[in-house]
Amino acid sequence: MNHSLLFRALLICVPLAIGGCGQDSGTDTSTSGEAPGSQSNAEGVIVDVSDPNAQFVPVLSYRTGAYAPNGAPVANGFTDYLKLINARDGGINGVKISFEECETAYSTSRSIECYERLKGQGPTGAAVFNPMSTGATFAITEKAPVDKIPLITMGYGRSESRNGGVFPWNFPIYGTYWTAADVLITHLGNINGGLNNLKGKKIALVYHDSPFGKEPIPLLKKRASMLGFELLSIPVTHPGVEQKSAWIQIRKQKPDYVLLWGWGVMNSTAIKEAAGVRYPRDQMFGIWWAGSEPDVRPAGADAVGYQAVSMISSGQARVHEDALSYLYDNGLGSGDRDGVGEVLYNVGLLNAALVVESIRAAQSKYGKKPLTGEEVRWGIENLNISEEAIEALGLTGYMYPVSLSCSDHEGKRAARLHRWNGESWDYSTDWISADDSVIQPMVKSASDTYAKEAGIPTNACDS
């Protein structure tokens, strides 16, 4: 009797719970917008993964969990661009793109599972992976060479992986964390009238306690010993909602500047805490993952004046208009209409543009058909995007000329800073270049150590 009652209760409860979830998700901004009525519009835009003539691009995304507010816009921008290429251009040189999203919740183990799930999909396997997480990048870096699938880690991942001689499969295009950290230090030098004036200053790094947050530390330590400033490293535990002790430490130590190396909810919390201890926001500088709308909006007026280094800022170019007219007007957009053109949306879009241009470059050598990861790798390594090509893509002002080579998988070692004025992000500086004479020796020694431990050659470029 007892059991049968329980069974009945569960039979009623479970569908109720599912139904409730469905309603809840309808209002969720992060769900994909494929309305049932727009099925006919999807023809040719959303291509089935099993299509033998389509190039498969895997998408690792996180629309749930602690990092969802930041992960969802990146995924929206990324998938929107892939869909737009199908809708507007009919694919890359006529080869349609198929893609499948896999939810990682920013967890490394889930990312590995997604990687394994997606790597063999499509007619030729995955073209290129964008792990969207530094922790996952470290893990997948060990697997990608075996499976011969390249990784594009735009603005994250292993800093030393720009050395293609040791890391033939990794492409941290548009800047590594060492580049970003050096740009920030250079900027601090600029506002102090020269790097030498940083001597005796105190700079605090408030970082996400993960490989992501720890990446800049070696460079900052080296810069600290070169320039004579004091570096305070203050870790913040995942997910970063509890950082009272970090900011009490900052109130005590009174650093001249705070560098914020956060992701997700940690960023807005840090800005609020800074306001709480009255630390001036215009002396806080974020990494590019701490410089988007979800990072500052929750902090309201407290965030005004906060700056962050930027790969790409908010705003709309011609490609956004295309996305709105081809996708959103037909109900095919991945996210909310309002989200188009936000910083992280643009990051996702730029990342997808790099993927598409890499495949295009590879097609020039291997032909206009679905390509394998190994063929796409050639395309990435020989990527050469000119100003004219960017104009043709409709990304003027949002994508920057870049050309890669075997020895340099990064391509661009400069960035701008942008400032939150309460309404939008505006560029506050011109391009600032990182000093490669500082970074290059570190890349060399770190990648040599890696090669020695992993037992791999360091001369992949020579062959």
Add this chain to the structure above:
Amino acid sequence: MFYREAGQFKTSYKADQAVFPIFQDKIFVAIWLFIGFVVVPMLASEYMFRAIFIPVIIMALAAIGLNLLVGYCGQVSLGSGAFMAVGAYAAYNFMIRVPELNPLICFLLGGLSATVVGVIFGIPSLRIKGFYLAVATLALQFFTDWTFSRIDWFTNYTPSGSIAVQPIEVLGLVFDSPIRKYFLCLVFLVIFTIIGKNIVRGRIGRAWMATRDMDVAAEIIGIRPVYAKLSAFAVSSFFIGVAGALWAYVHLGSWEPLAFDINLSFSILFMVIIGGLGSIVGGMLGAAFITLLPLFLNQLPVWLGINISTAMISHLEFMIFGALIIFFLAVEPLGLARIWQITKEKLRLWPFPH
């Protein structure tokens, strides 16, 4: 009808004390071993090996280890993630600092390091019990999290604190393909299961169970609680430490301290509880349940051709997973192993239940 021990007479003590006294059980285990060693390697795809079999096997090893402590000795521990971390980092450090050592020996040394840590952190169990002990082991979890992310020596001074492992090469054989890794893990699991099963059948296991059931009474009949509890911590953390080394080297390949965080401890404890406390097979069933069900739920909509967003799938996954855990615990609080046992008892009478 088929599962009935009628006619199987035990003519010696040895036969009576066998691990599987019933002939059908022997056949059954043989079938499972056959599936594990022959059928799966022939049929499974790379994804199945890497995302399903290898994690489940390693987690089963960890769950069996924790079950020795929680299920057999009654000492609640929330430190399994920490023991796995100790095993993983110790194996890494042995490998990197003594390169001529055989990796398999490094894994066992990783397990031994976890044993040492386990015994040290098991000492509080002599004074505190139940939930309070769980909290004390929680301290170990935070202690290892802190140690491995703050003391750079353990990570060989890698800048990001993330470790990439060396290839596993044993006597010229490199364990790089999924099928070889699978066999490696499976052999570990089989050997450790045999060891575990025999320990719990013997004097030590009986001492653990006596301590679990009533420690004062156990002490009166001559079981030294110090010895019983610390040996349970030692054996359990050895198992979990080896599982940690395998998890790091075979499954992850590269990891950060977060890979062994409190969530891992919780999920291993859930495996033990769902699988069945005080049962070796329960550890395996629990590991399979906790590891595979989320993956299954996550991919089910795609298989069924239902087009919903990945976020929605994730939300559903959590809800159904949670509901199923409550369902199983409500229907059978003693875990999957008990359900399995009931099935066997029913089978004995089948098809004539009266």
